[in-house]
Amino acid sequence: MSALVYERVHDNLKRLKLTTIESLLDNYLEIAAKEERSTLKVLDYLLDQEVKSKEDRAREFRMRLAAFPMEKRLEDFDVSFQPSLDPAVIRDLASLRFIHHAENVVFLGPPGVGKTHLALALGHEAVKQGFRVYYANVSSLIERLMKANRENKLEERIKALTKFHLLIIDEMGYLPFNREGAHCFFNLISRRYEKSSTIFTSNKSYGEWGEIFGDHVIAAAVLDRILHHSTTLNIKGDSYRLKERRRQGIYSHTLPG
Secondary structure (H helix, E strand, O other), X not given: OOHHHHHHHHHHHHHOOOHHHHHHHHXXXXXXXXXXXXXXXXXXXXXXXXXXXXXXXXXXHHHHHHOOOOOOOHHHOXXXXXXXXXXXXXXXXXXXXXHHOOOEEEEEOXXXXXXXXXXXXXXXXXXXXXXXXXXXXXXXHHHXXXXXXXXXXXXXXXXXXXXXXXXXXEEEOOOOOOHHHHHHHXXXXXXXXOOOEEEEEEOOOHHHHHHHHOOHHHHHHHHHHHHOOEEEEEOOOOOHHHHHHHXXXXXXXXXXX
C-alpha cells in the first residue's frame, strides 16, 4: 500500500467518523496478511467492531440522558419477597411489550416495597434495548414544568418530554400539587396519551389521587388517560429496607415496653 493510499484511507475513515475501524486498521491488516484472510473477512470484522462500538456509545449516551438516580436491575429484585406480585406479569413487563404498544405501568404500594426499584429496572432494560428513557421525581418535574409555564415555554418543555419512549415519574403522592402544577401535569399526560409509555410509582391508592391534585375532576381526567391502556401492580408487602435491617438485627417489629 503506497503512502498516498494509506493516508487517504485513514483520512476518509476519519471524515466518515469510522473511528473504531481507523484505530484498528493497521494492526488488523498485518494480522490478516499473515493469516491470509480474505478481503471480505477483513471488512466483516472491521465493520462489526465499528457497529459494536457505536452501539456501546449510543447506549452510554441514552443511559446518561435517562438521569437514573441509581442503577437497579430486574435480576436483583426478589419477587418471592412480595407474594402480591405475579412473576408472569413481571416477565411480561420485562419484555417491554408495553413500550411497543404505548401502554403505561403503575406501581402502587407503601414505602420500601420495591416500586422505584422495578421502575428503574424496567427503564434500564429499555435503554439497553434502544429506547429513549427519562426519569424524574414528580416534585422536581412539576417545579420544572411550572417554571417553563411562567416563562411561556411549557409547550416547548412538554414537546421535549414527549420525545422519550418511556418516562418514569416517581413518588406520586408524597407532596400535593398546587393548581398550576396540576394544570401542567395534566397537559403533559394528555400529550403523551396513546403515543408513548409512562411508568408511575405512588404510595397513594387511585381513590386518593384527588388529594394529590387538589381537584378530583383533574385527578379523574388524568387517571382516565393513564389507565386507559395500562397495567397496575399494587404491591402489598413488607419493606425491603426493613427486611435488610432485620437481617442485620437492627430493626424489630416488637417495640420495647
